Amino acid sequence: MEENSVKYDSDLFEFASYDKDESEHIAAPKYSYWKSVWRTFVKDKFTVGVAILLLILILFALIQPSVSGYDPLIAPNINNSEMRFIKPCAEHIFGTDNVGNEVFDVVWAGAKNSIIISFVCTFITMVLGVVIGAVWGFSKKIDKWMLEVYNVVANVPFLLLAMILSYVLGAGMGTLIFVMCVTEWVFVAFFIRTQVMIIRDREYNLASKCLGTSNWTMIKNNILPYLISVIMTYVSRMVPSLISYEVFLSYMGLGLGVTKASLGRMISIYTSYMNGYPHLFWIPVTVLAILSISLYIVGQKLADAADPRTHM
Amino acid sequence: MSKGYIRNRLLRSVISILIIMLIVFTLVYSLVPRNSIFSGDDGYRKLAAKPDDKTDYVYNIWQKLGYLTFVRSSDYFQTLYAVDSPEMAEALQPGSEAAEQFKAKYEADGYTVEAYTKSGRYYAYKDVPIIKHVAIWFANLIKIDTPWSVKDENNPDLKRGLSFGLTESGGVALIGSGTTHKYLLYTDSHFPWLHQNIIKLNFGDSYPTYQGLDVMTVLFQTQGTEVKRPVTYATGKEGESGIIFGTLTYKTILDRMDRQKFTDNYATFRTAKNQPSMIGTSFIIGVFSLLIAYGLGLPIGVLMARQKDKLADKLGMVYIIFIIAVPSLAYIYLFRYLATAAFDLPSVFTTYGASDIRSWILPTVSLALPSIAGLMLWTRRYVVDQMSQDYVKFAKAKGLNQREIFNGHIFKNAIIPIAQGIPASLAGCIAGAIITESIYAVGGMGKMLPDAIQQHNNVMVVALAFLFATISVLSVLAGDIILTKVDPRISLTEKAGRS
Numbered sequence: 001m002e003e004n005s006v007k008y009d010s011d012l013f014e015f016a017s018y019d020k021d022e023s024e025h026i027a028a029p030k031y032s033y034w035k036s037v038w039r040t041f042v043k044d045k046f047t048v049g050v051a052i053l054l055l056i057l058i059l060f061a062l063i064q065p066s067v068s069g070y071d072p073l074i075a076p077n078i079n080n081s082e083m084r085f086i087k088p089c090a091e092h093i094f095g096t097d098n099v100g101n102e103v104f105d106v107v108w109a110g111a112k113n114s115i116i117i118s119f120v121c122t123f124i125t126m127v128l129g130v131v132i133g134a135v136w137g138f139s140k141k142i143d144k145w146m147l148e149v150y151n152v153v154a155n156v157p158f159l160l161l162a163m164i165l166s167y168v169l170g171a172g173m174g175t176l177i178f179v180m181c182v183t184e185w186v187f188v189a190f191f192i193r194t195q196v197m198i199i200r201d202r203e204y205n206l207a208s209k210c211l212g213t214s215n216w217t218m219i220k221n222n223i224l225p226y227l228i229s230v231i232m233t234y235v236s237r238m239v240p241s242l243i244s245y246e247v248f249l250s251y252m253g254l255g256l257g258v259t260k261a262s263l264g265r266m267i268s269i270y271t272s273y274m275n276g277y278p279h280l281f282w283i284p285v286t287v288l289a290i291l292s293i294s295l296y297i298v299g300q301k302l303a304d305a306a307d308p309r310t311h312m
Numbered sequence: 313m314s315k316g317y318i319r320n321r322l323l324r325s326v327i328s329i330l331i332i333m334l335i336v337f338t339l340v341y342s343l344v345p346r347n348s349i350f351s352g353d354d355g356y357r358k359l360a361a362k363p364d365d366k367t368d369y370v371y372n373i374w375q376k377l378g379y380l381t382f383v384r385s386s387d388y389f390q391t392l393y394a395v396d397s398p399e400m401a402e403a404l405q406p407g408s409e410a411a412e413q414f415k416a417k418y419e420a421d422g423y424t425v426e427a428y429t430k431s432g433r434y435y436a437y438k439d440v441p442i443i444k445h446v447a448i449w450f451a452n453l454i455k456i457d458t459p460w461s462v463k464d465e466n467n468p469d470l471k472r473g474l475s476f477g478l479t480e481s482g483g484v485a486l487i488g489s490g491t492t493h494k495y496l497l498y499t500d501s502h503f504p505w506l507h508q509n510i511i512k513l514n515f516g517d518s519y520p521t522y523q524g525l526d527v528m529t530v531l532f533q534t535q536g537t538e539v540k541r542p543v544t545y546a547t548g549k550e551g552e553s554g555i556i557f558g559t560l561t562y563k564t565i566l567d568r569m570d571r572q573k574f575t576d577n578y579a580t581f582r583t584a585k586n587q588p589s590m591i592g593t594s595f596i597i598g599v600f601s602l603l604i605a606y607g608l609g610l611p612i613g614v615l616m617a618r619q620k621d622k623l624a625d626k627l628g629m630v631y632i633i634f635i636i637a638v639p640s641l642a643y644i645y646l647f648r649y650l651a652t653a654a655f656d657l658p659s660v661f662t663t664y665g666a667s668d669i670r671s672w673i674l675p676t677v678s679l680a681l682p683s684i685a686g687l688m689l690w691t692r693r694y695v696v697d698q699m700s701q702d703y704v705k706f707a708k709a710k711g712l713n714q715r716e717i718f719n720g721h722i723f724k725n726a727i728i729p730i731a732q733g734i735p736a737s738l739a740g741c742i743a744g745a746i747i748t749e750s751i752y753a754v755g756g757m758g759k760m761l762p763d764a765i766q767q768h769n770n771v772m773v774v775a776l777a778f779l780f781a782t783i784s785v786l787s788v789l790a791g792d793i794i795l796t797k798v799d800p801r802i803s804l805t806e807k808a809g810r811s
Contacts (some may be wrong), residue, residue: 011752122549151324151330151785152331152332152335154784155785156335156777156781157776159761160336160340160777163342163766164340164343164765167343167344168343169343237636240636243639244639246641248640248641248746250641251641267641271642274645275649287543288637289634293540293637
């Protein structure tokens, strides 16, 4: 036995200090969900390019109107017929419109308001819709009654509500945002409810429930992360559809009113000049299309990146 | 699916519709100032110089629309005193004892009593609460025509009863006397060949637009110019007219012309016109655009799924994104611009009218554009989801070819959620399309609601809201029933279901 024993020299070793916190640490690369989302997102160079273009467009739309000082109530060239309907040229980049305003200024002033309206509306309806929809989908007791609420809110004629509200409250940005949100949330909530119901009874949630997880923690930690990609997809379609909505309302004479520019009002006024002065039609539509399409592409890519199923 | 479930759901739908109508009535009758209904009324404008007549007119209209109940002191005195009696003349003096009694009595009942500007006589009015207003509206909604419907003091000898006979145009009919309609049931050569006038939906008379017509007539009567044909009246008189004999209704005061044509008091009628009704127009455009949408959207969606990430899929996505990103107003104008340049098609409906098929093509196709995109998107999504299912692998392992798997298995499963939406899309045809119809100047239902709101036609707004809400709630139910029929695995009553 003696020849097998190894002689240890105590000089070669020293005692390690014991750290309780350190011992709990798992020596794996740190994982952060959002960082992982970000990494997947920036991998696609095309989408990053579109996102940068989108950011530039939004910033430009927010800043340019305060530089140009465009005001729809002041049309300085309204009596100067030579200034009307000028085709795009070096002096007038986007040409001029039916009252002699620079289309370039009008487009950006309109884009600014349309972007603000659609973003604010999307934010409000998504927050309301996701919170209400999550609770609605989770509780069967609430579901029975919320279905009737949905039936009622979804079937009060939207135009009637919009027209009477803008009649009572007066036209303006606040009214428009209110009118757009007042029924829209219920559709988001209904959509989220169906999604929640699909995930609610999955095995991992049943297990979680057996282990005593509270409803709120289950909604917050087990269900909502699964819905991020679905919500992203919804948002990426909602922003353009709200701008279209605004065009529709403007066409019905229910939009922002004459005091404020918006893409919707521009498009609804300029479409009648489509045959004679096509640039008046094409410029706002193109700006809107670029905004909508890039929002859609970025949103879809974010949705793909945010899907927890791609993170396994 | 159990009958109990459908019954419960119908019951809850009725409650939903009641609440919807309560909200609509509140919006229309209390949020909008009631004076605004006169803004488009010529009759009101003509009374500007006669303040008392104007007050009478205004309060009578409000009473007719159900805003309030209205009592004139002179009407009240007629129930107490004989006409032309000295007491009557005395009571009609402003400030008389009877007038003060009138004021005290009605103020005690909660009425507001005011005096006419010129004559100084009193009148009283009291607002009808919204709930009562809705209740009255629903109570009058269904009108059944009986031999006791007509109440005409000038015609006490009017016979009351039913009999069988022939109409002037030769159809078989159940003829009523004392009923509002002459022909309660009749046959003729027009779709649906057997017509009935016994049970009618009664939404009230339209005001201030389409004055004097009831809402159902406005929506369902043919439009345009009268189509005349040689006819023989009951008296044997012959003439040229577009009269539809089935629509004859009771008329209290007959003129000389009426007596030459008719042997009885049924002398009010509608005439046939050359353009379809508002509902008809919207429905024709809607149904054909649905056919186009399903005919193109489904196969293209399947094709996109089969060619996923290849050229066909990408081209399809470009179209879908275009429709999502560009407002409908813009792409419909663009489509019209391109289509009128390429083909010999009219840019507005009214150029050739309803009788020419060319008028219908562009509105129908325009309306189909967004539906095609929606169907493509969802069909593609559902088919792609089905393609990774185990049964597909199994079918492949059993040796079925791609076409058999797609047509026989995947498509059947992918179509399930789409089938649910069919009743709702069909119902949507009745509501019409606002933008398409106004761009092409089509006389359909689309513009009815916004126009009615803008012209303060409260009767019409309420009727349309009720029609649209009922149709939509029922079509969701119909969609669910279809869902369980095409996929027997789905049960709506299942307790522990996953939706």
